[in-house]
Amino acid sequence: MSQASDLFNGAIHFVGGEKGGVGKSLVSRLLAQYMIDRNIPFTGFDTDRSHGALLRFYAGYASAALVDSFEALDAIVESAVADPGRRVLVDLAAQTHDPLARWMDESGVLDVAAESGLAVNYWHVMDSGRDSVDLLTRLLDRFGSRLNYVLVLNQLRGDDFSQLERSGQLARAQELGARTMPLKHLQDAVLRKIDAANASFWSARTAPGSEGAKLGLLERQRLRVWLAQVESEFDRLGV
Numbered sequence: 291m292s293q294a295s296d297l298f299n300g301a302i303h304f305v306g307g308e309k310g311g312v313g314k315s316l317v318s319r320l321l322a323q324y325m326i327d328r329n330i331p332f333t334g335f336d337t338d339r340s341h342g343a344l345l346r347f348y349a350g351y352a353s354a355a356l357v358d359s360f361e362a363l364d365a366i367v368e369s370a371v372a373d374p375g376r377r378v379l380v381d382l383a384a385q386t387h388d389p390l391a392r393w394m395d396e397s398g399v400l401d402v403a404a405e406s407g408l409a410v411n412y413w414h415v416m417d418s419g420r421d422s423v424d425l426l427t428r429l430l431d432r433f434g435s436r437l438n439y440v441l442v443l444n445q446l447r448g449d450d451f452s453q454l455e456r457s458g459q460l461a462r463a464q465e466l467g468a469r470t471m472p473l474k475h476l477q478d479a480v481l482r483k484i485d486a487a488n489a490s491f492w493s494a495r496t497a498p499g500s501e502g503a504k505l506g507l508l509e510r511q512r513l514r515v516w517l518a519q520v521e522s523e524f525d526r527l528g529v
Contacts, residue, residue: 300408302370302378307415308425310384313444313473314415315343316481318381321413322348323491323517324524331376333369338383347490352379357386363393371406387425391432400436411438415473416454417447423457430462439468440527445475471523476516480509491517 305318315338322344325332334352336342344352356362370378382390394400403410414429416422426441441463443451454460460470484494487503494503495513505513 300370300374301411302366302380302403302408303411303413304380304382304390305413305415306382306386306390307422307442308382308384308387308428309417309421311447312415312417312422313442313446314384315341315381316446317413317415317442317444317473318379319343319347319491320517320520321379321524322351324521325377325379326351326492327521331373333376333378335366335378335380337381337386342381344379344381346488352381355380357383357389357393360393360397363390364397367399367402367408370408371402374406374408387428387432409438410436411440413440413442415442415444416451417444418450418453419448420453423454423459426454426459426463427457430459430466435466439463439466441468441470442473443470444473446473446481449475469527471527473523474516474519477509477512480505480513483509484513 303321305314305321307314318334322332322334332351334344334348335355336344336352337355337357339356342352342354345354355366366378366380370376400410412429412433414426416426441460483503483505484491487494489497489503491513494505495510495517497503499506499510
């Protein structure tokens with residue numbers, strides 16, 4: 291596996307986890323906002339046919355991509371190769387592992403990326419349930435050392451990850467070079483208000499309480515504290 295010190299430099303970022311509702315789109319939105327805040331050029335691709343979060347919250351930066359279309363997936367790699375200074379962010383919908391893996395294998399995607407100097411990073415978003423552990427096992431079985439992994443431990447969905455530790459899959463992933471990132475809890479009401487207003491994290495963080503997501507003074511402060519923690523984790527990962 292490529293051991294790039296900067297996960298964001300000349301890279302394609304797949305944000306997955308296979309399981310519905312685990313927080314994949316939330317992590318994609320956070321990555322998008324992080325890159326916008328730091329003037330990091332990127333192109334987003336949204337594979338969710340019905341509830342595309344990148345298209346909904348960051349429409350100016352994203353376009354649709356159908357995972358069951360090789361041509362649409364080809365565009366992801368081609369855009370990264372054409373402009374290696376621009377990051378590519380792909381929000382994977384649930385139940386996309388098999389068509390994505392088939393496209394990678396049949397198209398030699400990882401070989402093309404390696405020849406072009408592009409890292410392929412897979413952000414595996416997990417909750418504390420057994421299903422997420424099983425899905426991680428499946429991911430590692432399929433790709434082994436061929437991907438750069440970031441395991442996102444989503445504490446919004448429970449903060450006891452002892453099942454992951456006991457399974458041996460965390461240690462296995464770390465032996466393959468995987469990094470881990472905790473995503474700490476944020477008050478549910480804050481996220482609900484942001485989503486109901488179709489607000490970006492930037493607008494929710496900065497808009498007055500009477501506008502946009504209509505967050506109260508301390509709700510907006512909790513959001514700022516939480517975003518600062520997330521940004522610190524992204525910084526730690528080498529950006």
